[in-house]
Amino acid sequence: MKKLASLLALVALLAGATPALAGDDRPIAYKKLPAAARQFITSYFGDTRVSYAKVDSEWWDTTYEVVFDDGRKVEFEKDGAWKEVSCKYSQVPDVIVPPRIREYVAASHPGQKMVKIERSRREYEVKLDNGLDLTFDRSYNLIGIDD
Structure with missing residues (x-):
């Protein structure tokens, strides 16, 4: 029982210190x-x-x-x-947006500006100035829309 209590105390101490470090x-x-x-x-x-x-x-x-x-x-x-x-307050520079994403936005959302782009290992997420979020896979296929 003492070992279990000591182990729990150690885990609690480490859990509390880890975020600070x-x-x-x-x-x-x-x-x-x-x-x-x-x-x-x-x-x-x-x-x-x-x-x-x-x-x-x-x-x-x-x-x-x-x-x-x-x-x-x-x-x-x-x-x-x-x-x-x-x-x-402005637009993401076009040259950093993959061409297929630029083409999709221009064709499907004319007049909208891309105000944010985020990329991860699996996907790209683009936010338009009307608040719409578009998610693309690494092959630049649209996989999600969030408003």
């Missing part, structure tokens, strides 16, 4: 971003001033977030590949 969200200098992330920013957001950059270090993953003065935001993977681009 896992997340480390801190500001970083622009020059400390991965080279691929800096190149992406220069290519597609070169005309906008960076407000701040931060790194989020988890036990199993590291991501970077860059916020611009005009409110646009880009999130990067640890290798510098873009993960999410959010443009509240």
Whole structure:
């Protein structure tokens, strides 16, 4: 019984300490971003001033977030590949949206702007300025619509 109580106490202690140790969200200098992330920013957001950059270090993953003065935001993977681009008050740059997704949006939702795009290993999610969320698989086939 003492062993069980000791084990439960240890599990409770570790469960309480793990969240405090896992997340480390801190500001970083622009020059400390991965080279691929800096190149992406220069290519597609070169005309906008960076407000701040931060790194989020988890036990199993590291991501970077860059916020611009005009409110646009880009999130990067640890290798510098873009993960999410959010443009509240403008449009996501067309050149970063896969052509088949651009074509679908232009044909099926004319006049709508893409204000956010997010990609994962399995899918792309695009948010339009009318609030509609479109989900595409890695072959760029529409697999979901959420309003």
